[in-house]
Amino acid sequence: MATEARMASVDVVGDVAAWGAHFCLFYETKQDLLDTLISYCKSGLERDEYCLWIVAEPLTIDEARAALKNAVPDLDRHFAGSRLEIVAARDWFLPGGAFDGKTLTASWYEKLASLSARGYPGMRITGDTTWLSKKEWTHFCDYEDGLNEVIGNQRLAVLCTYPLAACGAPQILDVVRTHQFVLARRHGNWDVLETATLKRAKAELKGHNEELERRVVERTSELMKASEALREAQVELARVTRLTAMGELSASIAHELKQPLAGAITNSDACLAWLSNQPPNLDEARAAADRTIEAATRASDIIGRIQALFKKTAPERMRVNVNEVIEETLSLIRSETLRNNVSLQTELGSQLPPVLGDRVQLQQVVLNLVKNGIEAMSGVQDRALQLRIRSARYEPNQIVVAVADSGAGIDPQVIGRIFEPFYTTKLQGTGMGLAISRSIIEAHGGRLWVEPNPSHGATFQYTLPAHIESVQ
């Protein structure tokens, strides 16, 4: 039983003496005091901390040392290493015969500084108060109160011991008020009392922690929302730019759609005409009906492509055939080249590996570059207007697409700026086409650049990494 009690006491005091703790012990008997302080000092010494034990009557320095020696066999080593001091309370607290809280507080700061300079992990202090007279009580309480500030965030633990017999109720209240928490040991039994201040402080700390945690969560989700919003804004900007480009090409797109519709209507009319002939020519009628279906299917394909370009969906990563992307885009804007008397030539490489990307965004790049090329040739009078689109394998794992025009070329002064957002040399330009195109290509792991042609115009080209699945 005795051993268990000892163990328990060690645990209690060892646990509570955390850095920054300023706590007190009310004890009934000398043995209660010794039990507590020995376990307090022992656990400090075991952690290589500096321990200062200030003893007061009726306990003597020798008694304290002897009792500690029983618990800590190599006590002499600690004394030799100046890790442990046992001093008399009167020498420590009343050096000039009177109690001087200010000087004492200052001396704690000095001691802490010198210990920390000597590399101690921290300081563990205990002081008894049997020497206190009624006259000094108020001063001492002020000092105890001020000590809380000294201890603050230091690597310092202070245990003040008060004989229960010498304390009246007012004194007990004062002690409880000036310490963070209270231990009481009466005939071998422990009581631990938290003070209202400590409870409040703990609750406040808990509150702060929760608040901090809540803010972290809040800020994190705000940040995530912001980055999501940014991503959405980029996608939306690309879409709006795409729609703007489509809007500028709407006459051509409408024409591309009217073409198969005209085909469907003409063939239906032909079908009806063959049916109304006497006798009806069913073979001709059937052939015309077949062509009607073909034409209507073509119109529906075109609508699908237009719809895809208008759609508001998040970018996808799929296997995409670069040549198909080019052909599909041209199918929408081929008549734009006719309208501008531009002759369009395509040289699409055969058996190109697919790329991994967003079909619509890649069409947008082709759309921008073709539109750009046509516009670059708008003022040219003295030579043929030619737009050449070429695709080829480039290095083992890249595909290159080049769009070359025979236009005015790019002023070397501005060639470095043409990919900047809002930079435009055109009267009607938004300045977003090339910037968006470059960001799309770069998001696909490729590069988009421009080079002047030897004779006339410029060539915009971009690379895309080929998506080659390992064959194993």
Added chain:
Amino acid sequence: MKDDPPTVFVIDDDPLIRSGVRSLIGSVGLRVLTFGSALDFLRSKRPDAPACLVLDVRLPDLSGLDLQRELHESGIHIPIIFITGYGDIPMTVEAMKAGAVEFLTKPFRGQNLLEAVQGAIARDRAARQERAEIAELRKCFDTLSPREREVLGMVVTGLLNKQIAAELGISELTVKTHRAHIMEKMRAGSLAELVHISDRLRSVPPRE
């Protein structure tokens, strides 16, 4: 005058439109020849028959308007029905000024195209007839002697034989003889008819 059957030439780069138009026009029994480009049409050997041209405005290489200009400059008379995907007004005006007979905006109804085609062929038939008749009259006119041509010019302005004789310093009888020859050579039954023939000849300047 015996012609080849009326022929419709169709030039459109879209194969579905081309075959649709061919089928539609073929259903009313007209002969249709289709071409994918204006250059193919120019290179082709065209039959000598009343005809019209169904022409897409936007064509690669040589556009419909370019072809219209080209035909006009080479003196090839053929009514043109334009079809276009763009209802673009300045272009329509330009084409109509240059003599297009019809301008259909895609998509158009078959009936409209057929009516335009029938109208254009009728018009071409009439124009061919007119050109043939004038060529015939020109041939007659070419048989007149210089003096007869002089007398003709005076007769149709309404001068009397006496006035013509005085003007030319010949006898009235000689004028009468010239007039008889002129009437015969120009196959005119009356003075009114002769005036009409002369007007027709004047309206078409002799081909160089």
